[in-house]
Amino acid sequence: MQDPIDPVKLDRLAEVAVRVGLNLQPGQDLVLTAPVSALPLVRRITAHAYKAGAGVVTPILSDDEVTLARYRHARDESFDSAAGWLYDGMAAAYDKGAARLAIAGGDPMLLANEDPDKVGRANKAMSMAYTPARERITRFATNWSIVAWPDAAWARLVSPDLSEHDAQRRLAEAIFAASRVDDGDAVARWEAHNAELTRRSSWLDAQNFSALHFTGPGTDLQVGLAEGHRWLAGATASTNGITCNPNIPTEEVFTTPDCRRVSGHVSATKPLSHQGTLIENIQVRFEEGRIVEAKATKGEAVLQKVLDTDEGARRLGEVALVPHGSPISQSGMLFYNTLFDENAASHIALGQCYATCFQGGETMPAEEVARRGGNASAIHIDWMIGSDQIDVDGITQSGERVPVMRKGEWA
Amino acid sequence: MQDPIDPVKLDRLAEVAVRVGLNLQPGQDLVLTAPVSALPLVRRITAHAYKAGAGVVTPILSDDEVTLARYRHARDESFDSAAGWLYDGMAAAYDKGAARLAIAGGDPMLLANEDPDKVGRANKAMSMAYTPARERITRFATNWSIVAWPDAAWARLVSPDLSEHDAQRRLAEAIFAASRVDDGDAVARWEAHNAELTRRSSWLDAQNFSALHFTGPGTDLQVGLAEGHRWLAGATASTNGITCNPNIPTEEVFTTPDCRRVSGHVSATKPLSHQGTLIENIQVRFEEGRIVEAKATKGEAVLQKVLDTDEGARRLGEVALVPHGSPISQSGMLFYNTLFDENAASHIALGQCYATCFQGGETMPAEEVARRGGNASAIHIDWMIGSDQIDVDGITQSGERVPVMRKGEWA
Ligand SMILES: [Zn+2]
Ligand SMILES: [Zn+2]
Ligand SMILES: [Zn+2]
Ligand SMILES: [Zn+2]
Structure with missing residues (x-):
């Protein structure tokens, strides 16, 4: 059976993430967050980052089942805490010049059936612990980007009537098309796209x-x-x-x-x-x-x-x-x-x-x-x-x- | 085909890791490092950690292919750097009371064919960056443990004449037996084993x-x-x-x-x-x-x-x-x-x-x-x-x- 995710387009997405998304500079470290299901994309991005001259690439992989285990088994107090040490570390990495890439694509409905009170408290604790890192991202203290991985659970949600294989293929192709890596020289296409966007924003600015x-x-x-x-x-x-x-x-x-x-x-x-x-x-x-x-x-x-x-x-x-x-x-x-x-x-x-x-x-x-x-x-x-x-x-x-x-x- | 890794014994290993290896206390956070291949064990350990009252369990997953991508593609200067922000973060987590579990089990021969100079420099940079975290572990500033996962590449090395399935099964069974989780009440067996070890060390201490x-x-x-x-x-x-x-x-x-x-x-x-x-x-x-x-x-x-x-x-x-x-x-x-x-x-x-x-x-x-x-x-x-x-x-x-x-x- 054919891989639902075209490996050539996936590699192009990785290249675009590094060269266009991040514009990673020689010697820059990279902090990369991703769902563990996105490992094939993580590996391609790591290769392109090192080709671009990265210092050290550090993937931080999350796992939906690890997240769910907390809702299944943790005592109530757990939901008011977060791994502050990790987010503080990321903020320190940005201060030392590391770039930041997020790969989106876990199951959007993962927590839909969990206790909303626990979800809300865990999100709040996470959001507070993440503040120093988020503050650096929102004020663009370093170069950062976000790309998407066609996770199987996400694909099933988007195309509930298709088989998992076909659903994942459909989502993958949609991500590749939207990310302008579906054919041709993706980096050149992004240059043209950015020029067009700048033309529009400049015109709107001039109109005031x-x-x-x-x-x-x-x-x-x-x-x-x-x-x-x-x-x-x-x-x-x-x-x-x-x-x-x-x-x-x-x-x-x-x-x-x-x-x-x-x-x-x-x-x-x-x-x-x-x-x-x-x-x-x-x-x-x-x-x-x-x-x-x-x-x-x-x-x-x-x-x-x-x-x-x-x-x-x-x-x-x-x-x-x-x-x-x-x-x-x-x-x-x-x-x-x-x-x-x-x-x-x-x-x-x-x-x-x-x-x-x-x-x-x-x-x-x-x-x-x-x-x-x-x-x-x-x-x-x-x-x-x-x-x-x-x-x-x-x-x-x-x-x-x-x-x-x-x-x-x-x- | 039967799973080469017995799920009941694997769950027992996870329980022993949390209850015997770490003796994790209610409210303690857990920093868990593992090769990504060990995800089934990571998930079981996470579940047992939350059952034991863990605050937040944070797995940090490494990947052999990500490691190799560096040797394939990185510029020379890369091999003198390390993700200090991550190890500093771990040290900070221990200072705040987090326990530490390492899952061993990547490919022991992963770097056997890489440039020994690069391997040596990368190890040295890593070892220096890891010093604050290692120092806390070696002086037992917190409770920590290490358990093993029967990684396929490791299994092939141990049993080169077997099929991958049989090799992984053989290594898994050997790990389960050595870890005293192959049958019966594993926690009770570890209590007896610890008592026997203490009897020997006390006798030797008394002999001086x-x-x-x-x-x-x-x-x-x-x-x-x-x-x-x-x-x-x-x-x-x-x-x-x-x-x-x-x-x-x-x-x-x-x-x-x-x-x-x-x-x-x-x-x-x-x-x-x-x-x-x-x-x-x-x-x-x-x-x-x-x-x-x-x-x-x-x-x-x-x-x-x-x-x-x-x-x-x-x-x-x-x-x-x-x-x-x-x-x-x-x-x-x-x-x-x-x-x-x-x-x-x-x-x-x-x-x-x-x-x-x-x-x-x-x-x-x-x-x-x-x-x-x-x-x-x-x-x-x-x-x-x-x-x-x-x-x-x-x-x-x-x-x-x-x-x-x-x-x-x-x-
Ligand atoms: Zn908006
Ligand atoms: Zn908007
Ligand atoms: Zn020794
Ligand atoms: Zn020894």
Whole structure:
């Protein structure tokens, strides 16, 4: 039987992860996290990292069954602790110049049937212990990236009607296509893609729109953009001077809304997978930036709970433009994974904004971010509002309309 | 086809690792290192650790192919670096009370064909980076243990004439038997075994012999014992007050010789596997503690190189008694792994002594260890001198002879 995962494309993905995703420099160490199922990709990435001149490559492998053993057998107190020593060590590695690659792809539903209280406490303990490492990643203290592995459990979730072999093959091919490694010179394709993304973000920056206006079936939404906002896309320069591609794949061009100037109504164009629950047909209405009405045909209780997380959970922290013709959108697949699903369509995100989406945001105090309308929240949840029926206009500072997208494509 | 590794015995090994090897306490975190091939054992150990009340279990998995990728592709400078951040993190975990379990069992010949200069430099860089963690382990700052996994590559080396399935089954059964998990109540068997080992070490401590005298075919060796020596065996109390079994399996009762008072000649009774080379039929002669003549029918050049490492490499740092009837000896197998081979027969070790083999050794200054005849060296290499044809006498402080072993068994 044929390997469901094409070894040539897998090797290309590894090369893209190292050369495009990380842009790994000679002498740089690499901290690599992955599910143990991704070992074939870990090995290829390790080889490409050493070919690129890596110092030491250190894979840290996690295992779904080890994770589940805790929920099966651990005493209650266990769920308030985390392996801080490991995350502190990673932060120390970044401070010494190590790059960071995450391979995504465990079972998205792994903990769907576990005690939500224990899951929440374990996530909180982990999140707190991970803060020093995460803080270095979010401020791009080093070059980092994330790529995906077509894990069998993930593949079964995405294609429940296929055999495991066919499901894994389908997910693998979708990952390869979305990551632009399905054929030809992948590194050159990424250069062209990055150039196109930069062209879009530069144009949007030059327009310096006051707001975007989304219209289409069930949607008439005005999203004010924050004062001094900046559009980001594709490659990012880390503060160690290395330009990396933090997400493989990536299609979005995104910025920070003014969380006080959002109004109108909007309908989700794809289901939202949130912590094991599928929320379908979301419809919300904004008044003065705040969601005042929200419904969904499925998972509405979970949606309401999300909106009640904190005050910022009812406001927008991100608006992102993705053309309908992009490969992930064209696949028509729901991946149950933000790395893919948020690149399938134009989207908005409830919750925390990115300070880096302001000019000079790297050093901007939190109060100044807030003064300009940057939102603050414990959550950041992207959901899709784009499709081939959505038009987007930019509203200039003098109130004129400029076509940005028509029928889901760049105008 | 039957699984070559009996799942019931494997689960018992996991339970013995947690309850006997570590004696893991409720609330203790666990740092677990293992080759990725040992994942089935890692999962069982994780389950038993959580059942025993573990806080967080963190497996750190290594992979032989990832290791080899470095030798295939890395630039030369890579071999002088190591993942210090990870080992520093482990040391920090021990300081916060975490226990430590190592699963041994990668391919012993993995690096046999790699550039010895690169292997040596990588080992040295690793050894230096690992010093803070190793120092905490050797002084028993926390409870720790080591168990073995019947890795397929290791099994092929041990049984080159069998199919991989049969070889792995043979190695697995040998590990289970040696680890006393092959039948019955393994924890109770370990209690009895520890009691027997303690009975032997207590008797030897009470004798306070001045020397041991080994006689048999090709052997007439007098080994002076250091002033204030102490016999160790089986369970050990770590300084955090937890009694652990650092080696699973363990058969030896061992102490520190006076490295100035060793004389006579001795013949090895088993081949010595040293870094990919098999050294056969070693014969050496000691004068005033120092090896003045050494030969071997195979691998003699490697042996001579070992002896030339430093001044202490020609002197003894350990003498250990193992009865011929012990399970590892009875298996008749050469394991190419010190954890097993040193427990197959009475042995001596060239090189560094254990300070813990002195009464009060935990806090004894290095000069005092040296003054009492404790040896110092960068190496510690055990080799087998016991068999069913060897007698051992103890020489008391007043010069009398006391039978210790006859025909390889306790007298
Ligand atoms: Zn986004
Ligand atoms: Zn987002
Ligand atoms: Zn020994
Ligand atoms: Zn030894």
